[in-house]
Amino acid sequence: MLLDVRTYTCRPGTINKHLALYEQMGKEPQTRHLGQPLAYLITETGNVNQYVHIWLYENAADREQRRAAMWADPEWLSYTEASAKLGA
Numbered sequence: 001m002l003l004d005v006r007t008y009t010c011r012p013g014t015i016n017k018h019l020a021l022y023e024q025m026g027k028e029p030q031t032r033h034l035g036q037p038l039a040y041l042i043t044e045t046g047n048v049n050q051y052v053h054i055w056l057y058e059n060a061a062d063r064e065q066r067r068a069a070m071w072a073d074p075e076w077l078s079y080t081e082a083s084a085k086l087g088a
Contacts, residue, residue: 002057003038010049011087015042018086019051026079033070 010018019042031037039054057063070076 002059002063004053004055004057004063006053006055008051008053009047010051012049014086015049015051018083021079021082021086025082026076029073029075029079030070033066033073033076035066 008018034055037053038056039052041052041054043050043052055063057066
């Protein structure tokens with residue numbers, strides 16, 4: 001089993017916009033390819049401009065295959081473009 005812990009830092013004051021955008025555009029294509037995350041967390045103390053995803057994979061090859069499929073998905077690419085404009 002492989003755990004992929006991904007921490008994202010947003011520009012100050014934009015995290016709620018990022019979370020709303022992910023819910024609107026990113027969640028469906030990402031979970032379609034990666035399955036449900038083990039955890040999707042926001043920070044309440046310390047750096048409140050961060051959120052964390054934890055994804056489970058069988059092994060590194062499984063991770064590589066699923067993420068490659070996700071990055072070939074036009075819906076995912078549209079989301080990442082919109083997210084980049086917010087400054088993630």
